[in-house]
Amino acid sequence: MQEEDMTSDEGVLHPRDAPTDSPYTALETIVRGVEALRIPADTEWPTARLYLTDNDRQWKFSAVLVPIVARREPTILLTKRSSGLSEYSSHVSFPGGRPTESDASIGATALRESFEEIGLDPAAVRVIGSLPIHKTRKRNHAIFPVVGIVPEAAAWAAAPAEVEEIFEFPFAALLNPDLPRQYADGERAGGWYWADQPQDIWGVTAFILKSLAGLALDAAR
Helix, strand or coil, rough: CCCCCCCCCCCCHHHHHCCCCCCHHEEEEHHHHHHHCCEEEEEEEEHHHCCCCCCCCCCEEEEEEEEEECCCCCEEEEEECCCCCCCCCCCCEEEEEEEECCCEHEEEEEEEHHHHHHCCCCHHHHHEECCEEEECCCCEEEEEEEEEEECCHHHHCCCCCEEEEEEEEEEHHHCCCCCCEEEECCCCCCCCECCCCCCCCCCCCHHHHHHHHHHHHHCCC
């Protein structure tokens, strides 16, 4: 079977322009890895809730978008949440949130929230699929990280009520296995964080980044 040509005009991948051993090659690997997980972004919410085996808890479901910008040296869009928010204020996070009745699927939630928070046009995103659901037991959050490829020409802008800053996390840092670490003590003990970064990337966001990196690093072993 012929491998799919991943070059397109819709702001996805242009591997012909990239060197063989590059972050772009790793990005292709991640795309295939997410697809292999078989958690489609169009999974409807009633079905998505069945991914949890411990449904005895009162889980608060949400979906976030993991937006990978298809530059020659790819990046991942992250936000610093507004200091005025009631939950996770000033934290570094992916755009996302809780589903509404109008959201038919986990992907629909991730795209809608991304448009509301950072003005990212849903039509510009090539949605690949979701990483495995992530649970935060302290607050009973169950999060679907929906991975999408964003064209370099796409526009985004922070909605001040929700987002203080948007920045791009370099793909090269994602692929450095020495950077994701765990806090040994203190209030954050056991939590993951990304070392040597100008932003404070830790907790759920760091764990999702680690999961994403694992798809590429495991394939390289």
